[in-house]
Amino acid sequence: MKEKIFIIILAFLSAIAPLATDMYLPALSAVQQSFNTSEFYTQLSIASFFIAFAFGQLIYGPLSDVYGRKLPIIAGMLIFIISSFLCFLVDNIYTFIALRFLQAFGGCAGVVIARAIVSDCFDKQKAIEVFSLMMICSSVAPMISPSIGGMLLKYFSWQSIFVTLFIVGIVLLLLCIFYIKESNNDRIKFSFFNIYQAYKVTMSRAGFLVYVVCSSLVMSSMFAYIAGSSFVFVDVFGVSSQTYALIFGANSLGFMIAARLNIYFTNKFGVDKIVFMGFVIMLINSILLIIFSNNFYTFTAFLFFTLCMLGFITPNLVTKAMGKAKQYSGSASAVLGSFQFIFAGFATFLVGFMDANTSFKLACIISGFCVFASLTYIIRTNIVKMIKK
Structure with missing residues (x-):
């Protein structure tokens, strides 16, 4: 039972990217009107998310090899939670774009480290099963996320989307704290050379x-x-x-x-x-x-x-x-x-x-x-x- 909960948590961590992007898509015009800005700056809030999510993984990956899996994932989820909450409060498009960048930078920790944890904890055949489940969650998320975002917009303001992401972040953080155990027992010492070596060898x-x-x-x-x-x-x-x-x-x-x-x-x-x-x-x-x-x-x-x-x-x-x-x-x-x-x-x-x-x-x-x-x-x-x- 504990293993099933553990795998489900990893699967949901892998789905946080499509959840945070696709839930937000129906709100683009509402965000544009709310900030009284151009379509370019509204779309920039999506681009900043993708940029941070792609390159943030390159930071969390080696950090998890140095400091273990649990500490970086908790730090990342805290960044995701705080930035999601601030997105709800912000009244400036430039600050909003910066916060979307931070939200992605925090959220990508769960995605990149979840894969590493699977590699740490399971043999080849079991890893295939877990990665298959993670792929299923990642494919379901973009299918249902726009509908969830649209439903929230129907009854509430666009800020409710970020309140929802804030709550999701807290739930995932608590699950990570109580159900995910440290799995990296072969850590490397921190140095830029060791990080470079890790990427080179890999x-x-x-x-x-x-x-x-x-x-x-x-x-x-x-x-x-x-x-x-x-x-x-x-x-x-x-x-x-x-x-x-x-x-x-x-x-x-x-x-x-x-x-x-x-x-x-x-x-x-x-x-x-x-x-x-x-x-x-x-x-x-x-x-x-x-x-x-x-x-x-x-x-x-x-x-x-x-x-x-x-x-x-x-x-x-x-x-x-x-x-x-x-x-x-x-x-x-x-x-x-x-x-x-x-x-x-x-x-x-x-x-x-x-x-x-x-x-x-x-x-x-x-x-x-x-x-x-x-x-x-x-x-x-x-x-x-x-x-x-």
Whole structure:
């Protein structure tokens, strides 16, 4: 029972980023009006969050290798709680942007250290199960967060969103204090050289960067889908908002089922076979998605199967990457998280920059990330096999 609670806490810590970003999205116009500012500064409050979340992980990762997992995670959650509360009180857009930066800087501690704790506490197969659960929570969060934010806006002001995040932060902090035990029993001494060495050793491990880049690329395909699918389905294919919500929910459900089935299949066939087959199927579906992108039914079907493959690929790649640097799992998690967030931000930017207002354009962007990831992994795997022979 204690282990289940422990895993659930880690899963919720991993979902704090989409919760803090997507709950806030419905409030953008209300924030703009409240501060009497331009759309640029309102959007800057989102950009500052992403920047802090991507690069803050690079700080917390090595700190958790030096000072242990529990102290940095508590410090990060305190920063998240305080900045969330101040976001509720602030009356200046510039201060608000700075506080959003601090909120992300605090919140990213839970995400990056949760992965390190999994690497510390569980063997390879159990880690796959935990990472799969964390992926499920991370995929559910962006699906329900806008609805929660919209509901709060319906009955309260936009500040209620940050009051909610403040309460969530307190709950997570208390859970971390009472249920998370220190798991880093092999700490390194603090020095800039040791931190540099931790990153150097981690990134030089054979295969580590391949797993990191491939997992970041496939996650980018999901973020590109989230950023552009609403316009394509509603404005291009002409479906209703309710139908789009059902499609979005079905894709999320498919991803969650795949992540759950991944636990069973990796037990039966092994991690390497499942990842390889996942990439092969993703590669085929990605190509078919582009070819048949102009038809609603084929576009929807191939998109569904492409996204489902993420549930078989991402948890396993995260496990394989983290397993490459057990000694410096905090630093490894930091590199992994930063890459994923930077790639995801680029994918979201690319959808806007390319003006992906047709199913063909969106299919090309989604498939581009998937094809690049699949070919990178498949080619690299075959080269390694040839070298071993």
